Amino acid sequence: MAKRFNEESPIGDVLKQFIQENKLQSGIDKIDVRDAWKNLMGNGVNNYTTEILLKGTTLYVALSSAVLREELSYGKEKIIKMINEELRKDVVTDLIFR
Template sequence: MAKRLNNESTVGAVLQQIIQTNKLQPGMDQIDVKEAWRQLMGNGVNTYTKNVVLKGSTLYVELGSSVLRDELSHGKSKIIKMINEELRRDVVKDVVLR
């Protein structure tokens, strides 16, 4: 049985407690990383993005353009830094472009 929270908890604190108790953080990270990719990369890159998957701390991005894949491969460390800054914590440690 879950422990009772005091009546003065914020909604955010209650939601965070539910996420931690039910071990939902990996699923939330998956959603957050997909949204961060979409926002940070813009329409040009998103047009060629087929799939974005977070497995562990590795982000797998499937692209429909080999030219774009080559361009983005030069900036992997910048992509990792941008996504982690957007999420305000270290979620992504590596990026694999396919």
């Protein structure tokens, strides 16, 4: 049976418990990674981004420009670090450009 909170429980604690009990964290991480990519990469890269998909800890990014894909592949580790810093936790461990 679910634990009942008293009237003084902060809404943040109630939401954390709800997310944990219903196993929603992976879905929230997928949305957060998409938002982080859009915020960090800016309009120039976002115009060529066709798909952003998080499977486990691997981020798949589909780009419509082969030149941009090659250029970004040189900075994979930096991009992973920036995304994880934006999310304040290690969600992405590998980055694959398509």
